[in-house]
Amino acid sequence: MKETEIAIVGGGPAGLCAAYTAAASGAQVTLIERNPLMGGQLNKQTHMFFGSEKQYASTRGMDITNILLKQLEPYEGQVQMINNTTVVGLYEDKVLSLLENEERYYKLKPKTTIVATGAFEKFLAFPNNDLPGIYGAGAVQTLMNVYGVKPGNKVLMVGAGNIGLIVSYQLIQSGVEVVAIVDAASKIGGYLVHASKIRRLGIPILTNHSVKEAQGEGVLEKVVISEVDQSFKPIAGTEKEFEADVMCISVGLSPLNELLSMAGCMMKYVPSLSGFVPIRSSEYETSVKNLFVAGDSCGIEEASSAMVEGHLAGLYASASIGKKHEQFVVLEKEYKKQLHDLRSGPEGEGIRRGLTAVERRSHND
Numbered sequence: 001m002k003e004t005e006i007a008i009v010g011g012g013p014a015g016l017c018a019a020y021t022a023a024a025s026g027a028q029v030t031l032i033e034r035n036p037l038m039g040g041q042l043n044k045q046t047h048m049f050f051g052s053e054k055q056y057a058s059t060r061g062m063d064i065t066n067i068l069l070k071q072l073e074p075y076e077g078q079v080q081m082i083n084n085t086t087v088v089g090l091y092e093d094k095v096l097s098l099l100e101n102e103e104r105y106y107k108l109k110p111k112t113t114i115v116a117t118g119a120f121e122k123f124l125a126f127p128n129n130d131l132p133g134i135y136g137a138g139a140v141q142t143l144m145n146v147y148g149v150k151p152g153n154k155v156l157m158v159g160a161g162n163i164g165l166i167v168s169y170q171l172i173q174s175g176v177e178v179v180a181i182v183d184a185a186s187k188i189g190g191y192l193v194h195a196s197k198i199r200r201l202g203i204p205i206l207t208n209h210s211v212k213e214a215q216g217e218g219v220l221e222k223v224v225i226s227e228v229d230q231s232f233k234p235i236a237g238t239e240k241e242f243e244a245d246v247m248c249i250s251v252g253l254s255p256l257n258e259l260l261s262m263a264g265c266m267m268k269y270v271p272s273l274s275g276f277v278p279i280r281s282s283e284y285e286t287s288v289k290n291l292f293v294a295g296d297s298c299g300i301e302e303a304s305s306a307m308v309e310g311h312l313a314g315l316y317a318s319a320s321i322g323k324k325h326e327q328f329v330v331l332e333k334e335y336k337k338q339l340h341d342l343r344s345g346p347e348g349e350g351i352r353r354g355l356t357a358v359e360r361r362s363h364n365d
Helices: 013-024 040-044 061-075 137-146 162-173 192-200 258-262 303-320 328-342 346-358
Strands: 002-009 029-032 079-082 085-090 096-100 104-115 119-121 134-136 154-158 177-183 205-207 209-215 222-227 240-243 246-249 253-255 267-270 275-278 291-293
Touching: 002 013, 002 303, 013 029, 013 040, 013 061, 013 079, 013 104, 013 303, 029 104, 040 061, 040 137, 061 079, 061 303, 085 258, 104 303, 134 137, 137 162, 137 246, 154 162, 154 240, 162 177, 162 192, 162 246, 177 209, 177 240, 192 205, 253 275, 267 346, 275 346, 291 303, 303 328
Parallel strands: 002 029, 002 104, 029 079, 104 291, 134 246, 154 177, 154 246, 177 205
Antiparallel strands: 085 096, 096 104, 119 253, 209 222, 222 240, 267 275
16 A cells, blocks of 8 residues: 555646645645546636736736646655546545446545545536537537547527637637527526637527427437526527537536445535535634635635635645645635635625535634
């Protein structure tokens, strides 16, 4: 059995930032990522980030990965990065079971663990939703932005949030025809700047609409949509048909936190955080001592918030094993201020309310 001081599960924005701050605190870190590359969702994002300069505003997501990896270079001897490895178990004795390259199985025993596993895409239930050609938005981004593969010729986008709007624009830039964007909500959920770019290109954005049925012989050929009422039930006689060989579904994310449940963490369903999330302290420690969380695994937000939470989790996890950063107080105050600014305003009201519902006193109180 291998040993380490801090194990971080997930090499996305939260995990990379947690690794950097933990290493800067003097801890030995093992960073585990199931994909071939570190960076998580950042690797798919060719658009420029919003936010502040401290969260790399005006920088493309794929370039942010390189920035975060560059920050880890001085700590090469302290941070071991393991790719193509899935954590298949996190047990009550704090031991992690790892499956590397789908063939090598071994165990890792850390002094403390940070779970930064991110999120998974929600899907929709409708007839024939398993036809080839129906993807989540993340899969389409992976095809286009990571592997350079054109997913199809005619796409119907389901979801008018930021991801749906951004991916639609990227599809257009790749030479794919977007026949329409539909959303069951009564108004567009994404930023106006993204929606305006889409509308200037003549693409209809149909709110109060949802998918009724997918049609095709062996592959997707046609999508039937209809208007929905305030209860999101289809309204008879309002059906519309679109020829499409791709349907891209972007209807939100849910926290990916099965490992936390396996470890015995107290969990709570919080709609404003998009699903089941761990009860945690203000120091990002779960109800299980020496098990910390950061990023979308404890509530869906933007990547900017995930990065800041990663820094905080790295600070607290290191301090819990006696490796307190020499600028702990200054950094803690700065990162908390950054999170406060990111969550301010009416857009952050749901997040603030959700966090209040899951935060508990720390083990040290």
